[in-house]
Amino acid sequence: MGKSTQIRDEVKSFKDLTIEVQDRGICGKCGGCVSFCSAGEFNALRMEEDGTPRLVDEEKCVKCGICYLICPQIIALNHELDEKMDWKPPIGPFRKLVSARTTSPEIMEVCTDGGVVTSLLTYALEKNLIQAAIVSRRVGPFTRQPMVVTKPEDLIEAAGSHFEETFHLDEIGKRYSSFVPSVRDIRTLGERNLDRIALVGTPCQVYAFRKMQLLRVVPSDTIALTIGLFCMENFSFDEKARKKLEKNIGIKLKNIRKLNIKDNVIVTQENGEVVHVPFEAVDELARPACFACSDFACDYADISCGGLGSPDGYTTTMVRTGIGEKVFNGAKQEKYIREWSPRDKEKYRIHKTEMMAKIVSFALRKKNRAKRTLGE
Ligand SMILES: Cc1cc2nc3c(=O)[nH]c(=O)nc-3n(C[C@H](O)[C@H](O)[C@H](O)COP(=O)(O)OP(=O)(O)OC[C@H]3O[C@@H](n4cnc5c(N)ncnc54)[C@H](O)[C@@H]3O)c2cc1C
Ligand code: SF4
Ligand code: SF4
Ligand code: SF4
Structure with a gap:
């Protein structure tokens, strides 16, 4: 990109x-x-x-x-896409930028940040705004696979980035990959007789989908809502690199309970200890494709979510489009989610300014990294 x-x-x-x-x-x-x-x-x-x-x-x-x-x-369709999506520099259009969290203790227990993604999908499914959602579920450490969910209760399986307590390293095969090929699942929607679907994905997945929509590739017309995730990089590595990673971060993969990415990679261990690992320590395990990718804040999504800039337990939420606004406002009104809004208005204003500055800084950092990789 x-x-x-x-x-x-x-x-x-x-x-x-x-x-x-x-x-x-x-x-x-x-x-x-x-x-x-x-x-x-x-x-x-x-x-x-x-x-x-x-x-x-x-x-x-x-x-x-x-x-x-x-x-x-x-990038051959960027011009058309930017026009269609009303893209503006540096991080695309948005109508609202807030820190928000779920009101469900069950979702809060398993989610990555504030559980906004899972709560918005729960709201949209329960109110019949969508019939299904393409999400992903954990199948091992660093490994997930896409799944199409039609029942709100099944969304819990997809929430968060906790590791299965029962995973066995030897069953996972030779390669670990945190990337989920969700775009492939769009293909199956036609066969399943589903329309009005939500897609949760990384910027590259949402970007590919938007291009399909622009070209009217069937059945991309069935996707009614895209929830994008901020993304600096995804990982893919083999057994040898796993050992190196464990040495670099000083933690065995089997002792990791939860992984999160904000300003850096946040590793929560089984014993509850939290370690912040700089991107530089894990960069060599990132997929080479990620270094050529320039979209951090999922500029083409209806709603983009990340952890960057928000207090712990909250999701940084950028509402970008009309449909995004309808779903976000509805979920807030029906109390599926709530915004972080301290009484001190000056504190709130500073928080928003700092949050925006962080997102822009990461977005520019990623764009510059892509330029260097592509020799531009
Ligand atoms: C690979 C990756 C890199 C990220 N990098 C950053 C970053 O650099 N900075 C930042 O601020 N935020 C980053 N995020 C976003 C952040 O980790 C949270 O996903 C986001 O804040 C939403 O949190 P939540 O509690 O609202 O989501 P939840 O309610 O916990 O829902 C998470 C949703 O994400 C989906 N999901 C989980 N893993 C993947 C995956 N690998 N591919 C596609 N979908 C997935 C799940 O299916 C689920 O629907 C990244 C996310 C991923 C998956
Ligand atoms: S037929 Fe298939 S391989 Fe050939 S250009 Fe079209 S999509 Fe690509
Ligand atoms: S990134 Fe690779 S697999 Fe995906 S569409 Fe491009 S060539 Fe195909
Ligand atoms: S960095 Fe880009 S290519 Fe890599 S997973 Fe994230 S969005 Fe996709």
Whole structure:
């Protein structure tokens, strides 16, 4: 994701994606190109076991350009997207920036920050504003998989970033990855007869989805609400790197109860001890694709959420669009969530200014990192 350009006249296809993304080592293995290939039923593309997309049969490629245009590492539609979403520098449009938290003790018990994401989805499902939500659930340390939830009570399984107490390291396989290929699950929505879906995802996932929406790729029209997560990086590493990570942070993965990311990586151990690990200590385990990514605050979401800038136990919540506002205001009115608003108005004003400054600073830091990676 980078600066805006116009769609070019010539249609680019998977071969161009190979040159511009895979050969540069910045493929995020999101699976979008394979899942939405127009020649999917003829198996023109295939996903390798490690998530790498491959062209199986060039003859079957109809050169439609979909795989190229929806790839999160391709910026060819930025200009159109920015216009459609009314994007403004430096972190996109927003109508409200608040620290908020859930009112549900059950959600608070398991959530990452203030449980706003889970509460907004619970509200939207219970009030029938959406029929389902694409979220992710934990399947091991650093490992999650996408799931489509239709019942509010099932959202609890997706909330937070606690580790399963019963996980067995040896069952997890050779690779750990915190990245969730949720974009692939959009493909299944048509078959499930679901419309009005919410998508929770990282900036790259929301960006890819918005491009599908722009191109009217079916069934992206069924996504009615996007809740984006702030994101500095995601991790993917093998057994050797796991040992290095444990040495770097001085904690065994099996002793980690909860992971959170704000100004740095916050590790809560089983014994309750909390350790703050600087990004630099874990940077080498981040996915290479993340270093080429320039969106921190999920600029194209309806609502963006993070922990940065909020007091502990609160979610920093940016309400960006009309639908985002409808869901946020409804959830607040019906007391699913509440805002942090100290009586001291001057304290509140300073808090908001500082929160905004932190988000902008992280967003610029990420943009500059992407420029360096891409040699711009
Ligand atoms: C990989 C990653 C990196 C992040 N980096 C930052 C950061 O640098 N700074 C910052 O302030 N905030 C960051 N966040 C956001 C922050 O950790 C919280 O997710 C956010 O504040 C929402 O908290 P909550 O308590 O409201 O969410 P909850 O109510 O706990 O809900 C969390 C939701 O996130 C979904 N989810 C969890 N893990 C993933 C994942 N890997 N991919 C996609 N969806 C997932 C769950 O399905 C659930 O719906 C990051 C989140 C992730 C997943
Ligand atoms: S058919 Fe279209 S989506 Fe599939 S590989 Fe060819 S250009 Fe890409
Ligand atoms: S980042 Fe995703 S869409 Fe782009 S080439 Fe890799 S798997 Fe395909
Ligand atoms: S930094 Fe986050 S949003 Fe960007 S590619 Fe990595 S996981 Fe996706």
